[in-house]
Amino acid sequence: xxxxxxxxxxxxxxxxxxxxxxxxxxxxxxxxxxxxxxxxxxxxxxxxxxxxxxxxxxxxxxxxxxxxxxxxxxxxxxxxxxxxxxxxxxxxxxxxxxxxxxxxxxxxxxxxxxxxxxxxxxxxxxxxxxxxxxxxxxxxxxxxxxxxxxxxxxxxxxxxxxxxxxxxxxxxxxxxxxxxxxxxxxxxxxxxxxxxxxxxxxxxxxxxxxxxxxxxxxxxxxxxxxxxxxxxxxxxxxxxxxxxxxxxxxxxxxxxxxxxxxxxxxxxxxxxxxxxxxxxxxxxxxxxxxxxxxxxxxxxxxxxxxxxxxxxxxxxxxxxxxxxxxxxxxxxxxxxxxxxxxxxxxxxxxxxxxxxxxxxxxxxxxxxxxxxxxxxxxxxxxxxxxxxxxxxxxxxxxxxxxxxxxxxxxxxxxxxxxxxxxxxxxxxxxxxxxxxxxxxxxxxxxxxxxxxxxxxxxxxxxxxxxxxxxxxxxxxxxxxxxxxxxxxxxxxxxxxxxxxxxxxxxxxxxxxxxxxxxxxxxxxxxxxxxxxxxxxxxxxxxxxxxxxxxxxxxxxxxxxxxxxxxxxxxxxxxxxxxxxxxxxxxxxxxxxxxxxxxxxxxxxxxxxxxxxxxxxxxxxxxxxxxxxxxxxxxxxxxxxxxxxxxxxxxxxxxxxxxxxxxxxxxxxxxxxxxxxxxxxxxxxxxxxxxxxxxxxxxxxxxxxxxxxxxxxxxxxxxxxxxxxxx
Numbered sequence: 001x002x003x004x005x006x007x008x009x010x011x012x013x014x015x016x017x018x019x020x021x022x023x024x025x026x027x028x029x030x031x032x033x034x035x036x037x038x039x040x041x042x043x044x045x046x047x048x049x050x051x052x053x054x055x056x057x058x059x060x061x062x063x064x065x066x067x068x069x070x071x072x073x074x075x076x077x078x079x080x081x082x083x084x085x086x087x088x089x090x091x092x093x094x095x096x097x098x099x100x101x102x103x104x105x106x107x108x109x110x111x112x113x114x115x116x117x118x119x120x121x122x123x124x125x126x127x128x129x130x131x132x133x134x135x136x137x138x139x140x141x142x143x144x145x146x147x148x149x150x151x152x153x154x155x156x157x158x159x160x161x162x163x164x165x166x167x168x169x170x171x172x173x174x175x176x177x178x179x180x181x182x183x184x185x186x187x188x189x190x191x192x193x194x195x196x197x198x199x200x201x202x203x204x205x206x207x208x209x210x211x212x213x214x215x216x217x218x219x220x221x222x223x224x225x226x227x228x229x230x231x232x233x234x235x236x237x238x239x240x241x242x243x244x245x246x247x248x249x250x251x252x253x254x255x256x257x258x259x260x261x262x263x264x265x266x267x268x269x270x271x272x273x274x275x276x277x278x279x280x281x282x283x284x285x286x287x288x289x290x291x292x293x294x295x296x297x298x299x300x301x302x303x304x305x306x307x308x309x310x311x312x313x314x315x316x317x318x319x320x321x322x323x324x325x326x327x328x329x330x331x332x333x334x335x336x337x338x339x340x341x342x343x344x345x346x347x348x349x350x351x352x353x354x355x356x357x358x359x360x361x362x363x364x365x366x367x368x369x370x371x372x373x374x375x376x377x378x379x380x381x382x383x384x385x386x387x388x389x390x391x392x393x394x395x396x397x398x399x400x401x402x403x404x405x406x407x408x409x410x411x412x413x414x415x416x417x418x419x420x421x422x423x424x425x426x427x428x429x430x431x432x433x434x435x436x437x438x439x440x441x442x443x444x445x446x447x448x449x450x451x452x453x454x455x456x457x458x459x460x461x462x463x464x465x466x467x468x469x470x471x472x473x474x475x476x477x478x479x480x481x482x483x484x485x486x487x488x489x490x491x492x493x494x495x496x497x498x499x500x501x502x503x504x505x506x507x508x509x510x511x512x513x514x515x516x517x518x519x520x521x522x523x524x525x526x527x528x529x530x531x532x533x534x535x536x537x538x539x540x541x542x543x544x545x546x547x548x549x550x551x552x553x554x555x556x557x558x559x560x561x562x563x564x565x566x567x568x569x570x571x572x573x574x575x576x577x578x579x580x581x582x583x584x585x586x587x588x589x590x591x592x593x594x595x596x597x598x599x600x601x602x603x604x605x606x607x608x609x610x611x612x613x614x615x616x617x618x619x620x621x622x623x624x625x626x627x628x629x630x631x632x633x634x635x636x637x638x639x640x641x642x643x644x645x646x647x648x649x650x651x652x653x654x655x656x657x658x659x660x661x662x663x664x665x666x667x668x669x670x671x672x673x674x675x676x677x678x679x680x681x682x683x684x685x686x687x688x689x690x691x692x693x694x695x696x697x698x699x700x701x702x703x704x705x706x707x708x709x710x711x712x713x714x715x716x717x718x719x720x721x722x723x724x725x726x
Contacts, residue, residue: 026128026131026135027135029128030128030131030132030135030725031132031725033055033056033059033125033128033129033132033724034059034060034063034132034723034724034725035723036051036052036053036056036059037049037050037051037052037056037057037059037060037063037723037724038050038051038060038721038722038723039060039063039064039720039721039722039723039724040714040718040720040721041718041719041720041721042708042714042717042718042719043717043718043719044682044683044691044694044695044705045068045682045683045684045689045690045691045694045719046229046230046231046683046708047060047061047064047067047068047228047230047231048231048233048708048714049061049064049230049231049232049233050233050234051232051233051234051235052234052235052236053121053234053235053236054118054121054122054234054236054238055121055122055124055125056125056234057232057233057234057238058122058125058126058129058232058249059125059126059128059129059132059724060129060232060724061129061230061232061244061249062125062126062129062130062133062247062249063129063130063132063133063724064228064230065228065230065244065246065247066129066130066133066134066137067133068228068683068684068685068686069225069228069246069684069685069686070133070137070140070142071143071616071618071685072225072226072246072247072618072685073130073246073247074142074143074144074145074247075087075246075618076156076245076246076247076248077145077148077152077155077156077247078143078144078145079095079099079156080099080103080152080155080156080247081099081103081105081152081155082095082096082097082098082099082100082103082303083096083144083145083304084096085303085304085305085306086143086144086304086305086306086312087143087144087306088306089305089306089307089308090305090306090307090313090315092305093303093305093315094170094173094174095170096303096305097173097177097301097303097317097319098165098168098170098173098328099165100301100303101301101319101321101326101328101338102165102326102340102342103155104299105151108151108152108154108155108344109149109151111151111154111344111345112150112151112154114345115154115345115348116349119345119348119349119352120150122153122249122352123150123151123153123154124150125249126148126150126153126249127148127149127150127152127153129724130148131147131148132724132725133724134146134147136724136725153248153249153348154344154345154348155344156245156247156248157344157347157348157351157371158347158351158372158373158374158375159227159243159244159245159248159250159252159253159263159351160263160265160374160375163374164270164271164340164341164373164374165340167271167340168328168338169184169188169328169329170185171183171184171185171188172184172328172329172330172331172336173328173329175329175330176327176328176329176330176335176336177317177319189561189564189565190560190561190562190563190564190565191560191561192560193553193556193557193560193570193637193647194645195221195635195636195637195643195645195658195659195660196221196440196467196635196636196637196643196645197221197222197265197440197659198221198264198265198439198440198636199219199220199221199222199253199262199263199264199265199439199440200217200219200221200264200437200438200439200469200473200492200641200643201216201217201218201219201262201263201264201376201377201378201437201438201439202215202216202217202219202378202435202436202437202473202477202488202491202492203215203216203217203262203378203379203380203386203387203388203435203436203437204216204380204386204434204435204477204483204488205380205384205385205386205430205431205434205435206384207434207481208434208435208480208481208482208483209482209483209484210482210483210484210487211484211668211670212384213384213668213669213670214380214381214382214384214385214386214668214669215380215483215485215488215666215667215668215669216255216260216262216378216379216380216666216667216669217262217378217488217491217492217664217665217666218242218243218253218254218255218260218262218663218664218665218666218667218677219262219492219641219642219661219663219664219665220243220253220262220263220264220662220663221440221636221643221645221659221660221661221662222659222662223658223659223662224613224620224657224658224659224662224680224681225662225680225681225685226245226246226662227243227244227245227246227252227253227662227663228243228244228245228246228683229242229243229244229663229677229679229683230242230243230244230251231709232251232355237356238355238356239256239257240254240255240256240355240356241254241255241256241675241707241709242254242255242663242665243662243663248351249352250351250352250355251355252351253663254355254665255665255667255669255673255675256355256356256357256358256673257382257672257673257709258357258358258359258381258382258669258673259357259358259359259360259362259363259379259380259381259382259669260379260380260381260667260669261354261363261377261378261379262377262378262379263375263376263377264375264376264377264378264438264439264440265374265375265376265440266374266375266376266390266391266440267440267441267442267443267462267463267464267465268390268391268394268460268461268462268463269403269404269460269461269462269463270340270341270373270374270391270393270394270395271338271339271340271373272324272338272339272340272395272397272403272407272416273328273329273336273337273338273339273405273406273407274322274324274325274336274337274339274406274407274408274409274414275331275332275334275335275336275406275407275408275409276288276296276322276324276327276334276335276336276337276409276410277334277409277410278296278334278335279293281293285298285320287322287335287409287410288410289322289323289409289410289412290410290411290412294322294323296320296321296322296327297320297321297322298318298319298320299318299319299321300316300317300318300319301316301317301319302314302315302316302317303315303316303317320335321337322335322337322409324337324338324339324409324415325337325338325339325340326338331406334406334409336406337409339395339416340373341371341373341393343371343393346369346370346371347369347371347372349369349371350366350367350369350371350372353366353369354366354367358381359381359382359383359385360379360381360383360385360387360429363379363381364389364422367389367392367422368392368422369392370392370393370419370422371392371393372391372392372393373391373393374391375391376388376389376390376391376438376443377389378436378437378438380667380669381669382669382670382671382673384669385429385430386430386431386434386435386436387427387428387429387430387436388427388428388436388437388438388443388446388447389425389427390425390426390427390443390461391425392419392422392425393419394419394420394425394460394461395416395417395418395419395420396416396417396418396419396420397414397416397417397458397460398413398414398417399458399459399460400413401413401414402459403460403463404463404567425461426443426444426446426452426456426457426461427452428443428446428447428450428451428452431447431448431450431451432450433447433448433449433450434481435447435448435477437470437473437474437477438470439467439469439470439472439473439641440464440467440469441464441465441466441467441469441470442454442462442464442465442466442470443461443462444462445466445470445474448474448477448478464567465567465569466569467569467636467639468497468498468499468569468571468637468638468639469636469639469640469641469643471498471639472494472496472498472639472640472641473641475494475496475498476491476494476641477491485666485668485674485676488666489666489676489702489704491641492641492642492664492666492702493633493641493642493702494641494642495537495538495539495632495633495640496536496537496639497536497537497538497545497548497634497638497639497640498536498638498639499552499571499637499638499639500534500536500548500552500638500639501536502571502575503552503571503574503575504531504532504534504536504548506575506583507528507531507551507583507584507587508528508531508532510580510583510584511524511528511584513580514584520584520588523588523591524584524587524588524591527547527587527591527601528587530543530544530547530602531544531547531548534548536548538605538632538633538634538640539605539606539632540604540605540606540630540632541604541605541606542604542605542632543602543603543604543605545605545634546594546603546604546605546607546608546609547590547591547594547601547602548638549605549634549635549638550590550593550594551586551587551590552570552571552574552637552638553590553647554586554587554589554590554593555570555574555578555582555583555586556570556637558582558586559573559574559577559578559582562577563577569637570637571637571638571639597653598653605630605632605634606630606631606632607630607654608654608655609630609631609632609634609644609646609654609655609657610628610629610630610631610646610654610655610656610657611628611629611630611631611644611656611657611680611681611696611699611700612626612627612628612629612656613681613692613693613696614626614687615687616685616686616687620656620658621649622649622651622652622654622656623651623652624651624652624653624654628654628656629696629697629700630700631644631646631657631700632700633660633661633702635660636660642660642661642664642702643659643660643661644657644660644661645657645658645659645660646658661680661699662679662680663677663678663679663680664677664678664679664702664704665677665678665704665707666704672710673709674706674707674709675706675707675709676704676705676706676707677704677705677707678695678698678699678702678703678704678705679695679699680695680696680699681693681695681696681699682694682695682696683695
């Protein structure tokens with residue numbers, strides 16, 4: 001015992017100076033990096049970061065993100081690394097397991113070493129910037145990640161609100177690995193309505209603009225406070241401005257002096273499920289593939305989770321995979337394997353390199369990495385070129401099969417057969433019509449008459465179809481040749497609701513067909529008259545908007561699950577699959593609910609539809625008794641380009657928004673780039689900051705502020721210039 005104790009003391013004595021030396025080396029390196037970075041905060045709190053090298057700019061950019069909202073930076077990496085349960089408890093185990101089926105830390109460490117030197121330098125600076133922030137802010141207490149390692153950046157390489165992995169059902173995953181049937185959640189079935197996620201993007205060619213300069217609308221629809229607004233510049237030629245997802249070191253949606261890029265969630269099928277035929281032989285688990293029996297691969301995954309008393313528990317899983325992908329469910333006796341893109345190095349390279357492109361041609365060259373799986377892209381550049389680009393990662397498949405449902409994994413004909421070349425995708429480059437758009441709808445109306453034709457492509461290029469925002473985009477673009485930045489902003493906030501323009505005449509006809517003796521004839525006379533005279537445009541004072549939305553939401557609560565099962569947009573399902581009796585009963589129910597909750601059924605939309613940001617909680621909560629702002633636009637479901645996904649909560653009668661328009665920008669590519677932008681709430685996640693909600697009124701009004709892109713723009717609008725750590 002004495003020997004063991006003395007040996008331990010000796011090891012401690014040796015280790016302590018080594019650890020101190022390592023920490024000293026780290027601090028010296030971080031301080032040297034910080035010395036090469038300058039951060040300028042403008043009067044909206046937005047960081048303009050300059051570094052000597054691109055890696056220095058990354059160091060400064062991620063440092064400013066941590067300053068503004070470290071909890072969201074950490075939360076995103078807990079998700080990406082499959083470690084959320086270490087902060088939130090065992091309920092997050094299945095989310096973590098889903099992630100870890102693809103994210104293997106040991107593989108990511110190896111891939112970091114295999115990355116090109118320039119990319120490793122960026123990842124090194126990314127980790128250094130976060131660690132330096134924690135070292136210089138000892139009062140900040142991470143929930144889990146007390147030190148960031150460079151390889152971690154490879155776990156989160158694409159800035160969409162929900163990665164491809166999130167399409168895997170958690171209830172089915174849990175059911176498979178716990179060997180029991182678990183009912184799907186209301187969100188999974190569609191019984192609980194969810195605001196459509198995605199975005200709007202519009203690019204307009206010089207021929208359709210008053211100034212002869214290309215224009216770009218950047219309008220992501222995400223959960224609020226999901227991204228930081230940021231500028232990154234370096235002496236090595238970097239100069240990118242836009243939205244950066246918390247924790248990532250590249251501008252995800254934005255522009256540089258020569259080109260702008262806007263990503264929208266695509267309707268392409270790039271994620272497939274394969275139903276595997278499982279057999280046991282000689283104690284081995286096998287799956288059938290053609291005439292072969294192949295061994296099912298296994299991997300042990302241990303996940304930690306925080307217990308109620310604060311200590312850590314562990315759950316271990318034996319996971320399975322075939323050459324199609326990991327097993328995520330069981331259906332009808334078949335094991336379901338999930339196939340999706342997992343190319344961390346090319347994906348991170350593509351995300352970074354596109355921010356340094358200078359025109360359409362150079363952007364297309366970067367796209368040859370084919371590591372963008374979920375994003376359509378709208379482009380505009382200073383040469384006057386515009387484009388709609390389909391995701392570049394599109395597996396080549398046998399078009400005989402319907403990949404919206406699991407296909408037979410035992411049939412080799414269902415396998416992916418490489419990737420489509422970029423030339424075989426439904427891209428649109430410089431269309432004669434002079435505009436392109438996407439609203440998370442099919443590509444077949446991306447450029448009006450110059451759009452790709454569905455008959456020329458496999459059906460898996462689109463698996464969702466059109467939506468009413470696409471109808472609306474056509475309305476504001478068709479035949480217009482005098483766009484200015486101001487007119488494009490006005491188009492982005494155009495108040496028409498095309499879904500109601502279709503649905504309400506049908507509702508009026510339902511009412512007109514009622515017999516005079518029907519009790520609904522009298523009860524609904526005034527509501528129908530109000531809606532009959534409406535121009536289907538939202539507004540702060542619009543009582544018609546309130547009544548129409550409550551009617552639509554009532555029908556959505558009853559039929560959204562059926563609409564999802566039928567693969568129809570809710571408005572189309574209402575028009576095609578509901579009865580006059582159901583539609584009229586829903587109107588009466590909406591009138592009764594408004595009367596009960598607001599004292600009458602004629603209520604201005606702005607009194608109901610509210611923006612509220614109470615505190616720093618990542619999961620929002622709301623209170624009718626606290627201050628809030630009216631918002632005039634509606635859910636994207638009804639075709640509003642400006643989206644505000646709002647609903648009542650168990651303790652509220654008013655509607656409060658949590659998603660939709662989050663960052664909005666319009667960019668003009670003249671001899672010098674000009675831009676205007678607004679973010680939901682504000683730049684900072686700290687309620688004590690003046691920038692916690694200083695943009696809220698501009699957000700609601702659609703009053704975009706000028707972007708300070710050049711040093712001369714920033715002059716007179718600077719609140720602080722400093723170096724990281726000061």
